[in-house]
Amino acid sequence: MTGPLLSIRDLHLTMTSFDGAAHVLNGIDLTVQRGEIWGLVGESGCGKSLTGLSISRLVPTPPATYRKGEIRFEGRDILKLPLREMQDLRGKRIGMIFQDPTTNLNPAYRVGEQLIDVALAAASHDPSVLGCPPGAGRRERRRAARRLAGEMLERVGIPDAGARLDNYPHEFSGGMRQRVLIAMALIGRPDLLIADEPTTALDVSVQAQILKLLKGTVADHDIGVILITHNLGVVAETCSHVAVMYAGNIVESGPVSNVIESPAHPYTRALMAAIPTKASKRGTLKGLGGTVPNLITPPPGCRFAPRCPLAIPACTAALPGAVDLGADHRAACIRLEALEHV
Amino acid sequence: MLYFILRRILMLVPVVIGLTVIMFAIARILPGDPVALAAGPNATPAEIEALSHEFGLDQPIWTQYFHYVGGLLHGDLGTSLLTRRPVAADIAAYLPATLELVCAAMLIAVAIGIPLGLATAVWRNRWPDYLSQVVAIGAISMPRFFLGLLLQLCFAMWLMWLPLGGRLPIIVIPPPTVTGFLTIDTLLAGDLHAFTMALRHLAMPAIAMSLSPLATIMRMMRASTIEVMGQDYVMTARALGLPRGKIILKYVARNAVSATLTVIGLYFGWLLGGTVLVETVFDWPGLGLYATKAIVSQDMMPVIGVALVIGLLFVLANLVIDLLYGVINPKVRYS
Amino acid sequence: MTDSVQTPRTEPVRHRDDRLRRALFRFSQSKLSMIGAAIVAVVLFFAVFGTVLAPFPGHVAGAVDTANQFQAPSAAHLFGTNELGQDVLSLVMAGTTVSVLAGFGVVLIGSVIGTLVGAVAGFVGGWTDEGLMRLTDLTLTIPSLILAMAIAAALGPGFTNMVIAISLSWWPGYARLVRGEVLAAREEVYVTAARAIGASPARILFRHILPNVVSPIIVKMSLDMGFAILTVAGLGFIGIGVRPPTPEWGTLLSLSRANMPGYWWTAMAPGLAMFLAVFGFNLLGDGLRDILDPKARR
Numbered sequence: 001m002t003g004p005l006l007s008i009r010d011l012h013l014t015m016t017s018f019d020g021a022a023h024v025l026n027g028i029d030l031t032v033q034r035g036e037i038w039g040l041v042g043e044s045g046c047g048k049s050l051t052g053l054s055i056s057r058l059v060p061t062p063p064a065t066y067r068k069g070e071i072r073f074e075g076r077d078i079l080k081l082p083l084r085e086m087q088d089l090r091g092k093r094i095g096m097i098f099q100d101p102t103t104n105l106n107p108a109y110r111v112g113e114q115l116i117d118v119a120l121a122a123a124s125h126d127p128s129v130l131g132c133p134p135g136a137g138r139r140e141r142r143r144a145a146r147r148l149a150g151e152m153l154e155r156v157g158i159p160d161a162g163a164r165l166d167n168y169p170h171e172f173s174g175g176m177r178q179r180v181l182i183a184m185a186l187i188g189r190p191d192l193l194i195a196d197e198p199t200t201a202l203d204v205s206v207q208a209q210i211l212k213l214l215k216g217t218v219a220d221h222d223i224g225v226i227l228i229t230h231n232l233g234v235v236a237e238t239c240s241h242v243a244v245m246y247a248g249n250i251v252e253s254g255p256v257s258n259v260i261e262s263p264a265h266p267y268t269r270a271l272m273a274a275i276p277t278k279a280s281k282r283g284t285l286k287g288l289g290g291t292v293p294n295l296i297t298p299p300p301g302c303r304f305a306p307r308c309p310l311a312i313p314a315c316t317a318a319l320p321g322a323v324d325l326g327a328d329h330r331a332a333c334i335r336l337e338a339l340e341h342v
Numbered sequence: 343m344l345y346f347i348l349r350r351i352l353m354l355v356p357v358v359i360g361l362t363v364i365m366f367a368i369a370r371i372l373p374g375d376p377v378a379l380a381a382g383p384n385a386t387p388a389e390i391e392a393l394s395h396e397f398g399l400d401q402p403i404w405t406q407y408f409h410y411v412g413g414l415l416h417g418d419l420g421t422s423l424l425t426r427r428p429v430a431a432d433i434a435a436y437l438p439a440t441l442e443l444v445c446a447a448m449l450i451a452v453a454i455g456i457p458l459g460l461a462t463a464v465w466r467n468r469w470p471d472y473l474s475q476v477v478a479i480g481a482i483s484m485p486r487f488f489l490g491l492l493l494q495l496c497f498a499m500w501l502m503w504l505p506l507g508g509r510l511p512i513i514v515i516p517p518p519t520v521t522g523f524l525t526i527d528t529l530l531a532g533d534l535h536a537f538t539m540a541l542r543h544l545a546m547p548a549i550a551m552s553l554s555p556l557a558t559i560m561r562m563m564r565a566s567t568i569e570v571m572g573q574d575y576v577m578t579a580r581a582l583g584l585p586r587g588k589i590i591l592k593y594v595a596r597n598a599v600s601a602t603l604t605v606i607g608l609y610f611g612w613l614l615g616g617t618v619l620v621e622t623v624f625d626w627p628g629l630g631l632y633a634t635k636a637i638v639s640q641d642m643m644p645v646i647g648v649a650l651v652i653g654l655l656f657v658l659a660n661l662v663i664d665l666l667y668g669v670i671n672p673k674v675r676y677s
Numbered sequence: 678m679t680d681s682v683q684t685p686r687t688e689p690v691r692h693r694d695d696r697l698r699r700a701l702f703r704f705s706q707s708k709l710s711m712i713g714a715a716i717v718a719v720v721l722f723f724a725v726f727g728t729v730l731a732p733f734p735g736h737v738a739g740a741v742d743t744a745n746q747f748q749a750p751s752a753a754h755l756f757g758t759n760e761l762g763q764d765v766l767s768l769v770m771a772g773t774t775v776s777v778l779a780g781f782g783v784v785l786i787g788s789v790i791g792t793l794v795g796a797v798a799g800f801v802g803g804w805t806d807e808g809l810m811r812l813t814d815l816t817l818t819i820p821s822l823i824l825a826m827a828i829a830a831a832l833g834p835g836f837t838n839m840v841i842a843i844s845l846s847w848w849p850g851y852a853r854l855v856r857g858e859v860l861a862a863r864e865e866v867y868v869t870a871a872r873a874i875g876a877s878p879a880r881i882l883f884r885h886i887l888p889n890v891v892s893p894i895i896v897k898m899s900l901d902m903g904f905a906i907l908t909v910a911g912l913g914f915i916g917i918g919v920r921p922p923t924p925e926w927g928t929l930l931s932l933s934r935a936n937m938p939g940y941w942w943t944a945m946a947p948g949l950a951m952f953l954a955v956f957g958f959n960l961l962g963d964g965l966r967d968i969l970d971p972k973a974r975r
Contacts, residue, residue: 056581091583098581103574108596108671117592118582125583168672184582360815368827476709479963483956485907487914488930488948491937499938615820619911623934633823634915637830645827653818 003075005224006032006055006192011069013050013248016062022295024050026248026303028069029322032192032241037218037225039235039256041271042245045295048228051245052194054079055226056094057086073192091118092125095190099197101177105169111180112165115149115187116142122188129189152183156213175206182213186221193217196228211238232275236260241328244268247293247303249319254329264331267304302333310335350661354654361653362411362646369642370403377423397423410646419650420643422636429647432632437651438522439509440628443620444613445523446544447551452606455556459563459602460595466568474560481557486616490550490623497546507625509543510536547624551617555609559602566601570594600670607663611656710964716957723770724777731767739922747940756946760936765929769946772924776954779840779919780905784898786844787905791851792887792894798852799859800882810856813849821846822911829917839918843908847901854897858890865889892969900962903955910951926951 013025025047032038040048053059055071057078071078073089081089090096098104106114123130123141130136130144146165153161156179169177178198185193195214199207215238218225227239235242236256243253244267252265263269293299299306301316308315314334322330377394385393394400398409410420419429462471498506509524510516516524517531525544528537570576571594579589618630625631629648636644723730731737742762750757756765798809816824829842862868863886871885912918913927921928926947933943 058577058581087583087585089583090581096578096581098574098578100574104578106575106579106593106597108600109593114579117579117584117588121582121584121588124585170672181578184578188583356811357815357818360811361819364815364819365827368824368831479709479959480952480956483903483952483959485910485948485951485955487911488944488951491930491934491944491948495938495941495944611818612820615823618822618826619914622915630823634826637823637826638916640830642827645823649819649823649827652820652823656818656820 004031004072005034005074006030006226007072008051008055009070009072011051011054011071012067013047013054013059014065014067016065020296023298024064024248024295025054026298026319028248028250030243030250030253032224032226034191034222034224035218036241037215037227037239039239039242040226040228040245041230041232041235041242043230046245047248048245049196052096052196052226052228055192055194056090056096057081058096088125091185091190092122092129092188093191095185095188095193097178097181097185097193097195097198100201101174101181102169102201104181105177107169110166110168111153111172112146112149115152115165115180115184116145118184119145119148119187126189129187148187149183152187153180156180156183156186157209158183175202175210178202178206178210179213182210182217186217189221191223193223193225194228195225197230198227199234200229200231207234208237214238232260232271244271247298248295249303249332250322251304251333252329252331253322254325255327258325258327258329264325264329264336265333266308266310266335268331270307310338347661347665350664354657357653357657358414358650359411361650362407362414365642365646365649366403366407366410369646370406393423397421419647422641422644424636424639424641429644432644433629433647433651436627436629436632438519439626440614440617440621440630442523442525442544443547443551443617443626443628444610446525446548447613448555448606448610450548450552451556451559451609455559456563456599456602458556459560460567460590460598462560463564463567463571463598464590466564478557478561481553484553485619486550486554487619487623489553490547490620493546493550494623504546505539505543507543507623509627510539514539547620547626550620550623551613555606555613558609559605562605563598563602567594567598569601570597573597596670600667603663603667603670607660610659610663611652614652614655614659707964707967709960710967713957713960713962713964716953717961720773720777720954720957723773725774727770727773731764731770733764733767736763736767737771737924747936747943750942757940757942759933759943760940765943765946768924768929769926769950772926772929772947773950773954775836775919775923775925776906776909776951779836779843779909780902782840783843783847783905783909784901786840787847787901788851788894788898790844791848791853792855794848795852795855795857796859796882796887799856800863800878800886806856809852813852816846817849817853819846822908825908826912826915826917829912834918834920836919836923839909839912843905843912847905850901851894851897854893855890858893859886862886862889896962896966896969899958899965902962903958906951906954906958 008028008030011025011028012023015022015024028047028051030038030051040051042048050059050064054066055073055078066079070080073094078086078089105111119129120141123132123145130141130148132141132144136144150162150165153164158164158176158179164172169180172180178201182198185195193214198214199210202210211234214225214227217223227234229235239256241254242256242259243250244259244265245251246267252259252263252268259268260272263272293303293306299316301318302308302311302320305311305315312335320332320334322332323336324330325336377390377397377399391400398406401409413420417430419433421428422432425432458474462474465471494506497504505511514536517527517533517536520527520530524540525537528534528540576589576593579593580586584593614629617626617628618634620626621628621630622634629652633645633648636642636648728734728737733740736742740763742758745758745762746760748754748758748762754764754766756769759765759768794809794813798806798813824846825843828845829839832838832842859882868881868885871881876885909918910925910927910930913925913929914931916928916931919925919928921932929947930944930951933940933947936943
């Protein structure tokens with residue numbers, strides 16, 4: 001496969017509610033190759049989760065409508081796929097992990113049962129997943145799926161994996177549950193993994209283990225990952241690339257080293273400044289003034305302009321396009337030259 | 343687990359005491375002269391007094407109460423003023439008919455209401471859903487005794503497909519009593535003809551009883567299904583490519599049913615006390631009919647007995663539901 | 678809700694006005710609750726004017742016309758005549774008054790008793806709470822219809838006795854509801870504030886807490902209205918309660934059983950009237966719950 005694994009072009013998404021239509025995604029561009037871990041960062045409500053859900057086409061329409069743009073997975077436009085074919089991608093080519101490990105496992109079933117179900121669904125698309133001979137009977141496939149489920153649990157670092165298959169979700173700790181969910185997302189051997197805030201609900205030491213696990217998975221299987229988070233520290237530690245979102249736009253994107261070391265967009269800079277470091281003095285913790293704009297009546301032009309320290313009247317004229325800064329580093333701002341000197 | 347059941351059964355003791363106190367209060371404090379009614383219009387005051395003395399009704403109320411509770415301890419529910427038969431024996435004879443009716447009605451309600459609720463939730467906000475919502479409210483609003491009359495008129499009088507009332511035709515010899523449920527006892531006796539007869543007699547009253555719980559269970563199931571479908575784990579199952587049918591029938595249905603169980607338990611108890619009207623329409627020889635006859639003649643001992651038995655069954659039904667809830671929902675199993 | 682796109686508004690202070698507007702919007706969107714409201718309006722109209730508007734007011738008062746007994750439905754007698762030659766439609770129209778009044782009486786008395794019990798239990802707490810709630814739970818265990826029948830039979834026939842009898846089995850639901858709401862409201866800031874400025878407990882309960890639990894009570898009352906009418910009719914059907922010649926739906930239906938199957942129409946008007954009245958109140962109650970009690974909305 002020569003083309004990119006995933007390429008999102010000019011994606012526009014509108015949500016209709018009682019109060020009106022909110023333009024929640026406003027021209028998203030993103031390209032993910034195998035072996036890359038993309039961090040998608042931004043404040044709550046900036047549209048990062050919706051971007052992730054859109055890739056699996058899990059945003060309910062209505063109330064949402066895709067007004068423009070395309071999401072190509074290995075060249076095929078996901079938004080135009082018939083539901084049947086979309087079903088063949090979910091879990092098999094595209095895996096997902098969500099934020100809260102306590103609510104994402106069904107409390108009524110043993111975890112093994114849930115892993116087996118995903119494995120069997122994946123096998124209906126690609127029988128090689130289970131490693132059974134073709135034409136294997138129902139019972140044989142089930143046994144193979146159970147073996148695979150045990151292997152997966154072991155691979156994500158759950159001790160005594162074979163026995164834990166028969167435990168219910170509430171018998172696991174939060175970190176262990178997230179591992180189960182990662183095993184579930186990986187059991188169908190996906191090529192793209194979307195992880196929506198996978199570590200937010202966990203405590204810090206567990207967080208690091210889970211991120212390490214994700215990183216190892218990419219190295220082992222040569223898959224692409226989109227890691228949605230609001231934590232730039234997580235991005236710096238884990239990701240190879242980063243896209244910074246603000247109010248439905250990607251304002252800056254590129255390799256992590258470039259973006260973190262020389263952030264170009266004022267919003268990225270503000271986010272960076274808000275991270276406390278060893279060097280920052282007591283009482284100098286910096287927040288970002290203002291709040292995310294109302295997306296039903298967004299400010300004209302650059303959506304960040306009302307909060308931007310460097311805004312000039314021209315900023316409110318039109319939505320700025322992405323400027324190429326070299327080495328795949330892009331930023332959408334018309335004040336980049338002025339910024340160089342700040 | 344066993345401890346849990348034992349504790350719940352021990353909790354029945356205060357319920358029995360409370361129920362008897364309340365029913366005694368109603369029976370004795372409210373006006374009305376049951377003895378005069380029982381003795382008949384031509385009874386002399388001396389005869390009435392003799393009857394009153396015979397039943398201990400001339401003693402102070404608390405003496406009567408302790409006497410009654412003392413009897414309860416060895417299964418004596420008192421004696422009917424009117425028929426002079428022991429209440430416990432009467433209840434034992436009438437209870438199975440009511441239980442059979444209620445169980446059949448609940449069976450119909452659950453067997454149809456649960457899948458229907460699931461289906462309407464899956465296809466929600468389309469016309470079959472809207473239609474079923476209206477029909478459900480209509481079904482809840484339908485007086486059971488009017489529905490019973492309509493069924494009788496239609497299927498027994500005009501079409502003559504089903505018998506008008508009762509449990510078995512007089513010409514059919516009833517099977518030996520094992521469970522008291524005629525449909526089961528006839529099968530146990532291997533008498534297929536009698537079984538068909540029993541089933542045909544049961545059909546209309548059971549349908550008339552089942553309509554309103556069916557609609558309520560359907561609405562409850564629809565609501566809980568919609569709630570469960572919004573849960574994160576359903577989103578995960580969808581995102582990981584589980585087939586839609588499997589998600590709904592396996593992942594959603596089980597969790598939604600556990601939320602609906604409580605309603606089923608409440609309804610079971612409610613139906614036990616609500617058979618009166620349907621039993622009247624179909625001349626079904628159950629507790630309701632028995633209680634009605636006693637109430638009309640202010641014969642309070644049977645009424646107290648019936649209220650006590652139904653109250654206990656109500657509490658027991660809820661205990662069973664709680665246990666079932668633990669089976670379906672592993673998280674609450676040990677707590 | 679695609680047609681609900683509003684022009685953008687920017688002023689932030691619009692909370693209360695907005696809530697009312699949304700509620701009305703939702704109510705008018707729900708065609709079912711509008712139909713329910715219309716049916717209830719018709720029922721209430723007949724409850725007031727039914728006796729006056731009845732085509733044969735004489736029959737309502739008890740007049741008999743044996744020459745015309747068991748007439749099939751016709752233009753003169755839309756629902757036919759009964760065994761006494763009385764116009765069934767007239768009897769049913771006049772019967773609306775008893776059913777609606779009794780239903781309303783039951784719900785009113787039941788909710789007043791239940792609210793008092795629940796409010797006192799929730800507000801005082803401790804042993805009072807424990808005792809009152811045990812009593813409530815016990816009353817809930819007694820089959821309500823049998824309880825109502827027993828009380829009604831002991832009190833003797835008559836409208837008032839019947840209403841009292843049913844009410845006495847009706848209050849526990851309200852007691853539980855109100856207690857829950859009061860327990861929640863007790864912890865609210867405005868109650869703490871009222872206590873801080875030295876308001877008496879009674880004043881806090883009646884001026885600060887109860888007004889805030891009114892809407893769930895109203896919702897329950899409207900949902901209960903239909904079932905209260907059903908219970909009244911049920912007692913009439915069994916022969917306890919209002920005695921003829923006062924026209925009452927349940928009694929009319931019960932009398933019609935003797936006329937089956939030849940004169941089936943004598944059952945239709947009372948049965949359908951019951952069904953429609955209950956249906957209307959249930960639709961309305963459902964709609965009201967959606968608006969007034971968003972917590973209970975599923």
